Each structure stands twice: as structure tokens, then as C-alpha cells.
Amino acid sequence: MTTTPQIAVTSAGDDVSRTTLLSIRNVAKRFAKNVVLRDISLEVKEGEFLTILGESGSGKTTLLRIIAGFETASAGEVWMGDARLDRQPPYRRRVNTVFQSYALFPHLTVEQNVAYGLRVAKRPEAEIAARVSEALEKVKMSAHAKSKPSKISGGQQQRIALARALVNRPQLLLLDEPLSALDANLRRQMQVELKSLQREVGISFIFVTHDQEEAMVMSDRIALLRAGELEQVATPREIYGHPATAYVAQFIGHTNLLKGEVRAGVVRRGPLAWTAALPDGAALFSLRPENIRLASEKATAPGTVRVRGKVRQQAFHGATELIRVECGDGLVLVVRTPGSGGALDEVDLEFSPADAVPVRESPERI
Amino acid sequence: MELLVSDARFDSGSRWLLLHTIAVFAFLYLPIAVLILYSFNGEGVGGFPPHHLTLDWYRTLFADGPIWDSVLNSLPVALAAMVIALTFGVPAALALERAQFPGKALFRRLVLLPLILPGIITGLSLLMLFNVMGTKLSLMTIILGHGTALISVATTEVFAGLQKLDRAQEEASLDLGANYWQTFWRITVPNLKLPIIGAALLIFTLSMDEIAVSFFLIGRDNTLPLEIWGRLRRGITPEINAVSTIIFVFSLVAIVFWYRLRMQAEGGADAGAEIVQAVEGSGI
Secondary structure, eight states, rough: OOOOOOGGOTTTTOTTTOOEEEEEEEEEETTTTTTEEEEEEEEEETTOEEEEOOOSSSSHHHHHHHHHHHSOOOEEEETTTTTTGGGGGGGGSSEEOOOOOOEEEEOHHHHHHHHHHHHHHTTHHHHHHHHHHOOOOOTOGGGGSSSSSSOOHHHHHHHHHHHHHHHTTTTTEEESHHHHTHHHHHHHHHHHHOOOOHHHHOOOEEEESSSHHHHHHHHHHEEEEEEEEEEEEEEHHHHHSSOHHHHHHHHSOOEEEEHHHHHHEEEETEEEEEEEOOEEEEEEEEEEEGGEEEEESSSSOTTTTEEEEEEEEEEOOSEEESOOOOOOOTOOEEEEEESSOOOOOOOEEEEOGGSSSSSSOOOOOO | OOSSSSOOOHHHHHHHHHHHHHHHHHHHHHHHHHHHHTTTTTTTTTTTTOSOOOSSHHHHTTOOOOHHHHHHEEEEHHHHHHHHHHHHHHHHHHHHHHHHOOTTHHHHHHHHHHGSOOHHHHHHEEEEEEEEHHHOHHHHHHHHHHHTTTHHHHHHHHHHHHHHSSHHHHHHHHHHOOOOHHHHHIIIHHHHHHHHHHHHHHHHHHHHHHHHHHHOOOSSSSOHHHHHHHHHTOOOOHHHHHHHHHHHHHHHHHHHHHHHHHHHSSOOOSHHHHHHHHHHHTTT
């Protein structure tokens, strides 16, 4: 390496220049005959906040445990830099984990919990004391240094688990649904804190959650896992705006899935018709509720798709309102508007064809 | 604390229940109370109600050489049995809780079998073994007898403790850079402190008053229970009441000590449930 100091400082959102830290190559996991993960390939960059998102049973925790070393992959490899990670025992990996249950040691004080990794590594006591107090300060828990874990609240235990992992300066931090035990308010607060902490320390985070909102708020990239397979890996904006599959479109936010028929560059679905550069045949489209507008009486811009329908349901959500509109021919569209101003009966809807994003039925198999 | 008493009203039905309860407790504890009381009775084992309270029997007891010899035999036997049972019982518990190996079900039954095996069988079979081997009976054979018979006690206690231990704690330790050996000593053992102390106390007390196995394996030197039993054949003396009272007090102190320790550690969990849980969990 040349003497390039700019690597030390990572700027967020600068994806291209970052080097790859962790590389998961064709990893599969079977428990007896039960296939939990199949052919997962994924790269994590230096300083990146990557979220593995999926429902329970999707295999996300298993993938995390393979990276940490608590499970062995049935096939495939995990590399960190130019070293094979999956052949090392968990205690040799420069990876630390924040467990879902926090897994603090009940017989040790908060301070001793945080010092554990440094003690085991036989660091000098003076260095341990300094690093532990720094870590406790970082998570605002210095006042509880002498407490036993059972005497502090869940949110505080969470911070200690975080400090205990970060104090070892790992190259990669794994977080297994660390916020799931917290109540909604504390959870939102911790999401922000965790994200800014990650920016501050510049360590790569792999964050596992089933909460798509959490994933959207915190991540640089989201890897959406479904039944042991990756559906899509992309930035939150990309994954929301251009979902690759029908499942992704439905899992991340609300959407209208339209099953259309393409003929000569024109898509038809019930009363709707718009142009799309797609081959002839059946095609699936995702149309976000907020991309459909209530149209005014006047004629609209050319190329806009317009349809008239009967309002079946209106749900007021405060800032926005969700409206279910029956457009005939079995087509029901859900529309999100910024407040309609009252009860509606018949409405004109419009959307731009570019917002009808073609999606696949299931992920492409290689 | 969990409440054991329900809030049943004292109608006629529950009055009978109360009487029944008192009768059962009287049956259990009255003999012990009488034994303690008569150890202070000036007229020995006869006479009701006891009067002329005295400490004479305790004085006689303390001057009684053979009794103290037997106590000095029993103590090292109990300690050695404790060490043997823990040395083999704790790894067995770890194997049963953690490892997967062929024949595990059989192994579990074999380890736990002595728990329900009558002492007479254990004693007799060991006696035959020592005979075949040509081993001379002594305190050593009693130690081996107690040690092997009580392995299952250590195993059940520690097994129950392991089941309560959060596995994520051990994973966290490995994750933080401690190898398996360091994790065992820094995390697993400190979390098993209570079950291990509990097992040690239990094994110690069980060995101290064991008769059936000892009876078969006894050599020249008597253990305390066998000494007492030997004297009983010549009739009950108040001295035996006195020594029994002392044993009772020591057991009580051990139990109180154990409960205190547990309360401190767990903030008042139900202590007795552990053995039951272990036996249920073991599938016997």
C-alpha cells in the first residue's frame, strides 16, 4: 500500500471508492434436510451499514451466525480481506456481535463486561481502564460502570452490549435484531444513535432486522432475504423505487401489483393502458400508492395514464390518506394522497407510466 | 418470593385439610423434636414428660472416644466422596447437556441410574467387585462406594444449572476473543457456582448419613452412622440422642447457608425445584 491517509476517513454515501471488507461467496446452509440458506453471495464494504432484512425464518440470523462463527456453512466461503474467515474459530475473527438477548455476563459488573474482550486479549490494565471508560462514555453509561447487568434497564443493557463489542475495535460489527426488545420510542431514538455511532467509529455494521422501516432509516444498503434466498441487494432508495421482485415491492412499503399484458409495446390491465419497452407477454408491475394522484377535471399532461373509479374505502393517517378505488374489471388501486379534504365518491386517478415499475415474479436463478 | 399458601377460606372442608396437614407434619417432625428434647432429659430415655433438663449427655458424648473416631472417619470419607462425585458428575452433566454422540440416551440412563438404584444393590455389587479384585475393605472402599453412588447427584444438579444458562453468554465470550477453555472457566463455571456448591453440600450430607452402601463396604473403621447403628443394638442411650441432635443442627445450618446463597444470587427463586426439574429433564 502507498501512504494514502484518505482511507482512514470514510465519508458516507461514497460507495464506489470503498474497498470490500467482507465477501460471502455462494454460502448455503442445511440443517438435516431443511435448507435454510441457498447460494448467498454478498459483499460488505469498509465503513458500510448493511442491513439483512427478512421475515422470521428467512435465514437472516443463520447468515449472521455463519459470519460470527457459531454456525458452519454447508457450502461456500466467507472471506475477510484476503483471509478465509469461515475456517477460523469465532474467537480468532475480528468480528464482534451484539446479541438479540444482549447476552451480558450476569456475574460481572458493567465495567467488567466491557473489559472482557481486552482482558482475554491480555492488554495492559492501564490501557483496559482507558478504553473501557472511553467506550462507556461513548454510549453514555459511565455512571453505571459498577452496576450488575440485572440492575439496569433493557435500553441500558443494549448500550453496554454495544460498548462491549466496540471496545475491541473490530473490523466488522454484527447486530442481531438489537432493538427488537425496546419499546417504540426508545427504538426510534436508538436507531438514530446507532447510525450516528456507526458514522463516528467508521466500522462496517451488518444489522439484522425484520422491520423494513428500521432498515430504510439506518442502512447504506439493504439485502432482502426471503426463505434463504437473496431477493435484492440495493440502497434503500433503489430498493423502494425500483424493487426487483413482486415480493420486494410488497415487503418494503405498500404497493399496487398490476398483472398486465404487453402487446407491441403497450401494456394493458383492465381499463389501464400505457406504453413500455417490454417484450410481448405477461408482465408484473409495481405502482406505489403515492405515485397515483387524484386528477383534476382538466386534461393532463400527455403520456399520463388516467382512470375513473369508485371510492370503496378511505383511511385517514394524519399526514396522508389511503384510498381504495375500484376501477372496474376487477382492478382495485390503493392511492396515497396528502389529505382529500373529506368523503369521496367517484374520482379520477392518474399516474405516469414511468412509476409503473416492472418487477419479476421471483429472483433470477443463475 | 412465591407464595405457597393459597387464599382458601377456612370452611369446614379446609378445617379438615388443616388438621390433616398438622397430622402429617407432626408425623414427620415430632420424632425429631422428641429426640432433641430427650437429649436434654436428666432421666435418660425414659419418663414423660421429660424433666431435670441437663447437658450431661453432651458431656458424656464429648468424652466418648469411639464416637469421635467415627466422626473423624466420616468427614474425610464425605469430602473424598464429594470430590470423586463432582470430578465425574460435572463433565457427565456437560456431556449430557451439550454434546451429541451415539448412545447418549443409554449414557444418560446409566449415569442417572444410581439415583434410583437401592443402596443395597450398589453396596452388594461393589462388595463382589472388591472381592474379585482382592481389595481389602477399608475407608477407601467406602469412599469409592459413596463417590460412585453419588455421581448422579452431581450430574442432575449441574445439568439443571446448565439448562438455565443462556448459551448466548458462552457465544458472546467466544465472540469477544476467549477460546473454549477460557470461556469454560470465565463464564460457564462462575454461572454454575450455585449448582456445584449445592451438589457438593448435598453429596456431603448424603455421604455423612449413608448406611446401606457403607454397611457392605465397611472395614475395620466405623463411619458415624454405622457406629450409631452398632450402639443401637445395645439399646438407645441419651448419648445417641445428643449426637443425633448435633447432626441435625449441622444439617440445618448447611441448608440455611445454601438458601441464603441462592437468595443472594437469584433474588429469591424456588430452590427445591432444581432437583425435580433435573430428574424430569433427564427423562427417568
